[in-house]
Amino acid sequence: MKDLLSYLTEKGEKEGADYVEARYQRFYTTRIEVRDGRVISALPGIERGVAIRVLYKGGWGFATTNEIEKETLNKALKTAIKMAKQSSLDTGEVKLAPTPIVEDEVEIKVEKPLEETPIEEKIKFILQADKSAREASPIIKSTSNYQDYSERKIICTSSGTQIEIKNSWIFWGMWAYASEAGLIQSYRDRFAMLGGFEITEKMNVEERSRRAAEKAVELLKAKPAPGGRFTVIVDGVLAGLIAHEAIGHASEADGVLRGTSILRGKLGERVGSKHVTLIDDATLAGKFGMDFYDDEGVKAQRKILIQNGILKGYLTNREAAGKLNLPATGNARAQDYRYPPIVRMTNTYFKPGDMSLEELLEDVKMGIYAKGGRGGQVNPAEGVFQFGAQEAYLIKNGEIAEHLRDFSMSGFILQTLKNVTGVAKDFDIYPSFCGKGGQSMRTTCGGPHIRIEGMIVGGKA
Numbered sequence: 001m002k003d004l005l006s007y008l009t010e011k012g013e014k015e016g017a018d019y020v021e022a023r024y025q026r027f028y029t030t031r032i033e034v035r036d037g038r039v040i041s042a043l044p045g046i047e048r049g050v051a052i053r054v055l056y057k058g059g060w061g062f063a064t065t066n067e068i069e070k071e072t073l074n075k076a077l078k079t080a081i082k083m084a085k086q087s088s089l090d091t092g093e094v095k096l097a098p099t100p101i102v103e104d105e106v107e108i109k110v111e112k113p114l115e116e117t118p119i120e121e122k123i124k125f126i127l128q129a130d131k132s133a134r135e136a137s138p139i140i141k142s143t144s145n146y147q148d149y150s151e152r153k154i155i156c157t158s159s160g161t162q163i164e165i166k167n168s169w170i171f172w173g174m175w176a177y178a179s180e181a182g183l184i185q186s187y188r189d190r191f192a193m194l195g196g197f198e199i200t201e202k203m204n205v206e207e208r209s210r211r212a213a214e215k216a217v218e219l220l221k222a223k224p225a226p227g228g229r230f231t232v233i234v235d236g237v238l239a240g241l242i243a244h245e246a247i248g249h250a251s252e253a254d255g256v257l258r259g260t261s262i263l264r265g266k267l268g269e270r271v272g273s274k275h276v277t278l279i280d281d282a283t284l285a286g287k288f289g290m291d292f293y294d295d296e297g298v299k300a301q302r303k304i305l306i307q308n309g310i311l312k313g314y315l316t317n318r319e320a321a322g323k324l325n326l327p328a329t330g331n332a333r334a335q336d337y338r339y340p341p342i343v344r345m346t347n348t349y350f351k352p353g354d355m356s357l358e359e360l361l362e363d364v365k366m367g368i369y370a371k372g373g374r375g376g377q378v379n380p381a382e383g384v385f386q387f388g389a390q391e392a393y394l395i396k397n398g399e400i401a402e403h404l405r406d407f408s409m410s411g412f413i414l415q416t417l418k419n420v421t422g423v424a425k426d427f428d429i430y431p432s433f434c435g436k437g438g439q440s441m442r443t444t445c446g447g448p449h450i451r452i453e454g455m456i457v458g459g460k461a
Helices: 002-014 070-090 117-135 197-203 205-221 236-251 253-258 318-324 358-364 415-419
Strands: 019-035 036-054 059-065 103-107 140-157 164-182 183-194 228-234 278-281 301-306 345-348 366-379 382-395 399-405 407-412 418-425 426-434 439-447 450-457
Touching: 002 019, 002 070, 002 140, 002 164, 019 117, 036 070, 036 117, 059 070, 103 418, 117 164, 117 197, 117 205, 140 382, 164 197, 164 205, 183 197, 183 205, 183 382, 183 426, 197 205, 205 382, 205 399, 228 236, 228 358, 228 382, 236 253, 236 278, 236 301, 236 345, 236 366, 236 382, 236 415, 236 439, 253 318, 318 407, 382 415, 399 426, 407 415, 415 418
Parallel strands: 103 164, 228 366, 345 439
Antiparallel strands: 019 036, 019 140, 036 059, 140 164, 164 183, 228 450, 278 301, 278 345, 366 382, 382 399, 382 407, 407 450, 418 450, 426 439
């Protein structure tokens, strides 16, 4: 397969392309959904294909096929070249950032390969987790999801890079719903790691499911969150949502170039308080966003985006790095062979500080402690965001008090970062799938407990 991909890159260059990239993937995947103890779907599958990307005088062309034959691949190459030539008429010169030529073979070590694990064993695993949630209370309804993925990927470029990657991961997630007297509350949990089916033994999903169900029931008794401006302390999960959605996307260099990022033109400037350090680290072993190399064949890296409040860098692919005169950071990622690589985050998080949660709390006369992310909205161009938390608590005179539900907070990204007055030394990180450009990509985000002053809180009155 490497010889075939190398042939395509060499032929593309002979036909006038400035750069050619060929990426083969074969992946096995299983998706299982369970609702209230019933298996709704159990879908195993195997797929393979080749993506070809061509750069010609500033224009990109892309073609993909799942027919792995020389004649078909030649047709796909011609299509990519034709598209690149056409798009070059409407674009300026593209200078790819220089990167080392790499020849490497890497893999995630597994003890129980996913392809060799019977689907019945996977169904049993998720049914046990779902049962544990429903046993917590008779008013609980639940939805549980399992997904696994193992792949062999080969990347060859006309620059001479040849990389083979063998990857494997499992994702589990569940929602628990509780209802009483017309009020519905929910709580979710998720866990994911790189590895084979053996990592299910580390997931502890029965206990996690039971705890999520108990939380949903507890929220029925919680008071609606107040509205106004408060000092807010967020846990590591909610801090991760801020890191990823509010700041991480704004740091992606393709958005910076398009003018859709509030961080454009701010390299070297203060964008947060001295307590704020933001990192994107693709090298965190076993974490859901880990990569060995990105889909342009650039080695995965640890990048400091914000250091003690100063913006230090952006996440780049080779094109954006070339245009901004920055190094390529290894953040060009594609969902699979059907898509071209675009700038994406990996494991994005706030760096822990040196305070304890108790120290964050002790100076707060009246505030809110918010836990867990429930999604939200963000506009990286205008720098505004709105997020929900799974649960919250009032803080009174430095002590955690009444349980709250229906909590949301909003603000301006840069002002919020400058209002960070304390960062704890603990750390939490959780997995997610991030959507961008029609592609879904595995990531993680997280951080420590963080204290933010003057946060706009909008709960139900």
